[in-house]
Amino acid sequence: MKPALAFAAGLIANTSLALADEKPVLTVYAGDYIVSEWGPGPRIEEMFEAQCDCDLQFKPGDLLPRILLEGAQTNADIVFGLNTDVTKKARESGLFAPHGQNLSALTLPIDWQDEIFLPFNYGHTAFVYDETRVEEVPESFDALLDAPDDLKIVIQDPRASVSGLALVLWVKAVYGDEAEAAWEKLAPKILTVTKGWSESYGLFTDGEADMVLSYTTSPAYHIIAEEDRTKKAAIFPEGHYFMVELSAKVAGTDVPELADQFLEFQLSEDFQTMIATGNWSFPAALPQEKWPEGFKELALPEKALFYTEDEAAALRAEAVEEWRRALSR
Amino acid sequence: MAARVVAIIAGLSVAGLVIGPVIAVLLRAETFSGFGPADWQALRFTLVQALLSAALSVLFAIPLARALARRRFVGRGLLVALLGAPFILPVIVAVLGLLAVFGQSGLLNRVLSPLGAPQLQIYGLQGVLVAHVFFNLPLATRLFLQGWLAVPGEQFRLAASLGMGPRAMWRAIEWPLLKRIAPGAFAVIFVICLSSFAVALTLGGGPRATTLELAIYQSVRFDFDLGRAAALGLVQLALALAAGLVALRVASVPVAARGLDRMVPRWDGQGKGARMLDGVWIVVAAVFLLIPLAMVVLNGASGILTLGGSVWVSAAHSLAVALGSTVLCLAWALPLTTRWGEWLGLSGIALSPLVLGIGLFLIVRPFTNPFELALYVTATVNAFVSLPFVLRILRPEAEAIRADYGRLGGALGLSDWAWLRWVLLPRLKRPLGFAAGLTAALSMGDLGVIALFADPDRATLPLKIYQLMGAYRMEQAAGGALLLLLLSLSLFWAFDRGGRVGA
Amino acid sequence: MLELDAIEARSGSFTLTADFGIEAGARVAIIGASGSGKSTLLDVIAGFLKPRSGHVLWKDADLTDLAPARRPVSVLFQDTNLFPHLTIERNLALALNPRSGTLRKGDAARIEDALARVGLAGFAPRRPSEMSGGQQSRAALARVLLQDRPVLLLDEPFAALGPALKVDMLDMVAKVADAEALTVLLVTHDPADARRFADQTLLVENGIVGTPQPTQALLDDPPESLRTYLG
Known part of the structure; x- marks a missing residue:
């Protein structure tokens, strides 16, 4: 029975720690990948606490389900890391307040005028490949559809993954009414569909698939962290689907000034310089010449495709169903 | 009387953990959308793959367990212990291990393609079945093996002295054994495969392999349609409990079979053919189950050395949770080792973990901050989820003990405590060790109740592995997976050692 | 006195009726064909089987509703007497x-x-x-x-032992029973056991328990049914 006692004692010791700090607390709900020690969370916490005389506490978890479940009683002051696929639901909940930030500093490839959701970084959907393994890289989406069937790609499920949904919208944006036909052409090349990005990327790095649905920014990790320049994103002239990560201020926050200060900090050059390598994404408000070295090397799409949340909401069910039908055949 | 009260409390707490969350979710639901054609397709696929997975796992386990029960060879104990490993691996790790063997560029294809063989295609229903058999064959095998070990030596002696051939052995010993164990094993595996999601999707190769659990996930994550999530969850629960009912009706009640705790020498199956057959089964199963594990080890070997201190700390958290879950689960299971208790316990894996997580969150939230309860909830849920396996392992033996010694205990007037302390626990030692090992290892590998109960400061090892993967650090993630495998196996082995004495 | 008062007990489709009394300190053999209800009778006395009607009494105290352990009864089973x-x-x-x-x-x-x-x-x-x-x-x-406990029930406990050993054991039980003034009921299928051990014998036939009779007389001049059984 001893392990049980030790276990219980450990739990009791854990819960008593939180009481010590007297400073005002800014509670930030963020995705697990943000809060993780390998994500940007620890650096954000350090940098912001250096300027706010407060205690920034990240709480990891499923952002939107959680905040919707908690409703107005939520402890969150900031929600950090929302994607455009959920902003409509989030906005309709009425739980968020306008950010009040000046958006002129944004350097996004699209015009962003949202008064609730504030971007901090972005990327585009892209198929990433290893140039030592793929000889004939498709130069366009059309070329990808026409590529031989032994070119194996792995994608994420649009019903379970944000990037998977972005892919479906990407195909819809490029092919419109022909989307289902495009999926049918792509189907034999799709090795499999995974629940999330990590599973797909794992299959790709294990050599199981030739190309993986990921982001235009993925090669930056390999360049900067591993000095590996063989991983590339295939850039298509048809354009790439724009994916942005957003934060928002909770309307019921009890520390509104701190929350505002955080949002301001989010657009600051310090934060923006850090987030590139912190979250392996393009900074949302930083001119290209100030990007970290590895990022400047990245091939950038000429065209960013994007649906507003209303457009995306209207298209989603149909687009996912086309995907499902085509791949179920 | 006290035992009855304890059993009722244990049963009610199981029922409460199922019904409570479902009601909480339903109450909170605002929308109720009906079933579309895609849902019916998902339901059909879910059923088909679960039925086939369970049938194949049980089918293959029968000859394998028989072979392991009647052969003695060097490394047999180690093999029996390692056979438990696939069952306790985190899903993603196991899938990558499987694909390293059966995948597009896996070992098998690399060996076969120079020989001019056609490319082996794992993705599809076949892939789902391979994976589910990989996960569950070991469990089924152990359940049968345990049954074999519970056959009194007197029966083998009788069989030997009568000169019973394989046919007679089958009718006298093996068939009754199967009737007793197979339905329950089938039910447990069927139910666990019902809620398969990531494995079914990845190896199923796409949306054809959509399961109900994925639909639930979608309802929660994207649509925030709690009514639909709860409705789908109830369908899944109903399927599972129906399967449980059928299994319990079909399964024969164990007959009282008293032995004298002596080691059981075997005289049957000594013919050349039988030995060959057993050998083939053991070798094939070992190759099928162990090579993917070896790939996990190989992939992780370089990464494990580069793991930072935090990963080791998270491993300690996982260990603490695993031990807590184990104690809780066994205490929970003992009073439920009855027919209805096992049926009720099935709901531990029958209820969608997502619905369970949200329901618990809704229940806990008005009273306290769920973050602070994260580890308790994780430990409780791990224990809850392990209940069906533990009950399946314990119940046959517990009932046999009651049948064999209940009258003696009654005549002596043993108190519930004395019965537990001096009769039930000591006689259950073997299955208890196995059950504890399984629970501990399962808890190590389990991600807990989705991200709603993540503890910001006390991540568990599986969570760290996912974090590493999410941060592109695939090599370190593989190292973490290896660490997890080693720890889970050590725990399993340590607890199960008692169980394998004489196995 | 151990009394079974108008007992009717059922085990599955089998029915047992009994109505008799035994003096305290007596040693009684229970004899009958296999399946006649000998063990069921012991189950009723020991409390493992609750009768549908009737009462079990010991020294005028009603045992019918008591759990086995609360009865003044100890049992030696056919097997499984030890953990x-x-x-x-x-x-x-x-x-x-x-x-x-x-x-x-x-x-x-x-x-x-x-x-x-x-x-x-x-x-x-x-x-x-x-x-x-x-x-x-x-x-x-x-x-x-x-x-x-004052009453001892033996359910063919020594059937598996050799003849000489069985005789030894019965003698030992008799010695112990005398020393402790036990009332003993012994289920057996061997008339020699009954003769050796018990002054009185209960005959059980097709679920009907007779009344105690002197062993000697019963076995010397058995009724028709018992004669068939004894062969």
């Missing part, structure tokens, strides 16, 4: 302290004493599997001694 995983000492300790199962002060001496009385001095640390069948039977008898 195989426990030492003899532990097995006997369970009879002394059925609530905790632990050994209290003085218990070890009482156990050793009981073992000595059945000729098993020094056997306390052994497990049943380390003993012969006869020794196991004697250990079980030692347990009965420690239980110290």
Whole structure:
């Protein structure tokens, strides 16, 4: 029975720690990948606490389900890391307040005028490949559809993954009414569909698939962290689907000034310089010449495709169903 | 009387953990959308793959367990212990291990393609079945093996002295054994495969392999349609409990079979053919189950050395949770080792973990901050989820003990405590060790109740592995997976050692 | 006096009726064909089977609703009289302290004493599997001694022993029963056992229990049915 006692004692010791700090607390709900020690969370916490005389506490978890479940009683002051696929639901909940930030500093490839959701970084959907393994890289989406069937790609499920949904919208944006036909052409090349990005990327790095649905920014990790320049994103002239990560201020926050200060900090050059390598994404408000070295090397799409949340909401069910039908055949 | 009260409390707490969350979710639901054609397709696929997975796992386990029960060879104990490993691996790790063997560029294809063989295609229903058999064959095998070990030596002696051939052995010993164990094993595996999601999707190769659990996930994550999530969850629960009912009706009640705790020498199956057959089964199963594990080890070997201190700390958290879950689960299971208790316990894996997580969150939230309860909830849920396996392992033996010694205990007037302390626990030692090992290892590998109960400061090892993967650090993630495998196996082995004495 | 008053008991589709009394201190054999209801009768007296109607009385106290352990009855079963995983000492300790199962002060001496009385001095640390069948039977008898209950039921307990050993055991039971003034009911299918052990015999036929009769007279001039059984 001893392990049980030790276990219980450990739990009791854990819960008593939180009481010590007297400073005002800014509670930030963020995705697990943000809060993780390998994500940007620890650096954000350090940098912001250096300027706010407060205690920034990240709480990891499923952002939107959680905040919707908690409703107005939520402890969150900031929600950090929302994607455009959920902003409509989030906005309709009425739980968020306008950010009040000046958006002129944004350097996004699209015009962003949202008064609730504030971007901090972005990327585009892209198929990433290893140039030592793929000889004939498709130069366009059309070329990808026409590529031989032994070119194996792995994608994420649009019903379970944000990037998977972005892919479906990407195909819809490029092919419109022909989307289902495009999926049918792509189907034999799709090795499999995974629940999330990590599973797909794992299959790709294990050599199981030739190309993986990921982001235009993925090669930056390999360049900067591993000095590996063989991983590339295939850039298509048809354009790439724009994916942005957003934060928002909770309307019921009890520390509104701190929350505002955080949002301001989010657009600051310090934060923006850090987030590139912190979250392996393009900074949302930083001119290209100030990007970290590895990022400047990245091939950038000429065209960013994007649906507003209303457009995306209207298209989603149909687009996912086309995907499902085509791949179920 | 006290035992009855304890059993009722244990049963009610199981029922409460199922019904409570479902009601909480339903109450909170605002929308109720009906079933579309895609849902019916998902339901059909879910059923088909679960039925086939369970049938194949049980089918293959029968000859394998028989072979392991009647052969003695060097490394047999180690093999029996390692056979438990696939069952306790985190899903993603196991899938990558499987694909390293059966995948597009896996070992098998690399060996076969120079020989001019056609490319082996794992993705599809076949892939789902391979994976589910990989996960569950070991469990089924152990359940049968345990049954074999519970056959009194007197029966083998009788069989030997009568000169019973394989046919007679089958009718006298093996068939009754199967009737007793197979339905329950089938039910447990069927139910666990019902809620398969990531494995079914990845190896199923796409949306054809959509399961109900994925639909639930979608309802929660994207649509925030709690009514639909709860409705789908109830369908899944109903399927599972129906399967449980059928299994319990079909399964024969164990007959009282008293032995004298002596080691059981075997005289049957000594013919050349039988030995060959057993050998083939053991070798094939070992190759099928162990090579993917070896790939996990190989992939992780370089990464494990580069793991930072935090990963080791998270491993300690996982260990603490695993031990807590184990104690809780066994205490929970003992009073439920009855027919209805096992049926009720099935709901531990029958209820969608997502619905369970949200329901618990809704229940806990008005009273306290769920973050602070994260580890308790994780430990409780791990224990809850392990209940069906533990009950399946314990119940046959517990009932046999009651049948064999209940009258003696009654005549002596043993108190519930004395019965537990001096009769039930000591006689259950073997299955208890196995059950504890399984629970501990399962808890190590389990991600807990989705991200709603993540503890910001006390991540568990599986969570760290996912974090590493999410941060592109695939090599370190593989190292973490290896660490997890080693720890889970050590725990399993340590607890199960008692169980394998004489196995 | 042990009385079975208008008992009707059912086990599955089998019905047993009994209505008789036995003087305290008597030794009674229960004899009858296989399946006639001998063991069912013991189950009713021991409390493992609750009769549908009628009463079991001991010295005018009604036992019918008491649990087996609350009855003034100890039982030697056909087999499973000892827990195989426990030492003899532990097995006997369970009879002394059925609530905790632990050994209290003085218990070890009482156990050793009981073992000595059945000729098993020094056997306390052994497990049943380390003993012969006869020794196991004697250990079980030692347990009965420690239980110290006035009624002893024996359900063919020595059937598996050799003839000589069985005779020894019956004599030992008789000796113990005399010393402790026990009322003993012995189920047997061997008329020689009945003659040797019991002054009185109960005949059980097709679920109907007769009344006690002198063993000698019954066996010397058996009724038709018993004659067929005895062959």
